[in-house]
Amino acid sequence: MDHRKSKDKSEKQIIDLNNYRKERDEERRREYERVLFNRILGVYSYAEGAGKSSLNHVEVLDVSFSGIRFREDKPELPLRVGQKVALRFYFTPSSYLRVVIDVKRVTKFKDEDRHGYDYGCEIDPATKSAEVLKSFVGFMYKYAETACNDENPPPNFY
DSSP states (O other): OOOOOOSOOSOOOOOOHHHHHHHHHHHHHHHHHHHIIIIISEEEEEEEETTEEEEEEOEEEEEOSSEEEEEEESOSSOOOTTOEEEEEEEEETTEEEEEEEEEEEEEEEEOSSOEEEEEEEEEOTTSHHHHHHHHHHHHHHHHHHHOOOOSSOOSOOO
């Protein structure tokens, strides 16, 4: 065992490139999710209750292999913890992917001119659509790992 001590007592900061890459990839994935779910796809909650059904646009904040977090402005029928509902992911105006979720967390939010609820939900793995969404999320992770940043993007790309 070597008992010699270094004469340099200064603490040198080591940069962990793996953590940097993970953070960069996570940021890129979340940015891509926001564009994809909130500008290209239409995502709606579909709730039934008290003899009434409600289809409300939701803002997807985060999605993972097992869960989804979204925000709903002024819902007619706010969701409750423990409630199972379907989300509709519209890929075209007339076709959607129906994803069953279990609401695990509900919190109110209030921004400058908006208010409503944030929902943290678990995706029901027993449905066929869960596998489709899992593949889709896998694509988003791979996209984040391999995508390049454009310093001069075109003014309108979609």
